[in-house]
Amino acid sequence: MILGDINTFNEGISASIIASFAVLSFQLIWNLIIKKYYKYRFKNLFGYYENKNLKLVIPELTLRQEVKQLIYKAKKIQNNEYPFKNNSDKHVSSSKLFPYADTKALNYTLSVVAKYIKGNNYTITNDSIKDNLDFSLIAFGGINFYCQYFLSDPDNRFLKIGDNEIIALDNNNTYKIDSDYDYGFIIKTKIKNLPDNTWILIAGLAESGTSGAGWFLSKNWKELSKSFNDKSFAIIVKVRHGSDSSATEVHRISSD
Incomplete structure (x- = not known):
């Protein structure tokens, strides 16, 4: 009787081990499939x-030279100091600046890019x-050379920037900034005669439009890839001032 119980116990242990191994193997294989699927989606977009x-x-x-000289004169700042301060209330010596909203959009996008591209395969410039x-x-x-280059291109069929507004070229609807909301856009395109290169442009009418568009792309790139595959497209988003995570899509245009 005892021997029979031991055999039954051993059989139960073996079955549990086999079942656990099967579940673990399935989970590993499933995770690998999901990883490859999202990498495929990333490449499409x-x-x-x-x-x-x-x-x-x-x-x-x-900073314009005449403005710099005016600030130096008004504040009696020495030439080796710069009229900006860091969080420690110290003067920052720098002759170049980067727009705050653009760096926020960069940071949102980089959180996605860094997962799928090796560090030596992308460059911030x-x-x-x-x-x-x-x-x-x-x-x-929007002041980025490449954004301006594309928007002024005669082959641009997506959108243009008007007087504090984004104009969708497929239906001429306008999205105008107001006291509550800003607007931004995401464009994916291929440049004529350079079919192997992908350009993605992220910008807004004001700061929240740009940073909100960057946030929107970082959170919705999988859906965008699924919807458009490798096609060119434009997305217009509406963003409450000062709240990047409020960005919502209001219009989309496909290259089809």
Whole structure:
């Protein structure tokens, strides 16, 4: 009787081990499938970068010389000091600045890019590289050279910027900034004669439009990839001032 109980116990242990191993193996295989699926979705939206370098392009600002001289004179600032302070209330010596909203949009987007592209396959740069069009990029901000280049291109069929408004070119609807809401956009496109390169442009009418569009892309890129696959598109988002996470889609345009 005791021997029979031991055999039954051993059989139960063996069955449990086998079942646990089967569940673990299934989970590992399922996780691998999901990982490959989302990598495929990432490539559909952002492009393929195994052998290329993706550039994350942010505009660079320089304080006008006459403004700098005016500030120095008014505040009696020495030439080796710069009229900006950090969080420690110390003067920052820098002749170049980056727009705050654009850096926020960059940070949101980088949280996605870094998961799927190795560090040596993407570069953060400013738009001083504007003489070159032959690479894939994500450009931030409406004043970015690449954003302006595309919006002024005769082949642009998505949207244009008017007087504090975004105009959708498929139906001429307008989205105008007001005291409550800003508007931003995300454009994915291929540049004529450069079909192997993917351009993604993220910008807004004001700061919240830009940073909100970056947030929206970081949270919804999987759905956008599923909806458009590798096609070009534009998304217009509505953002409450000062609240990036309030960004909601109000219009979409496909290249079809």
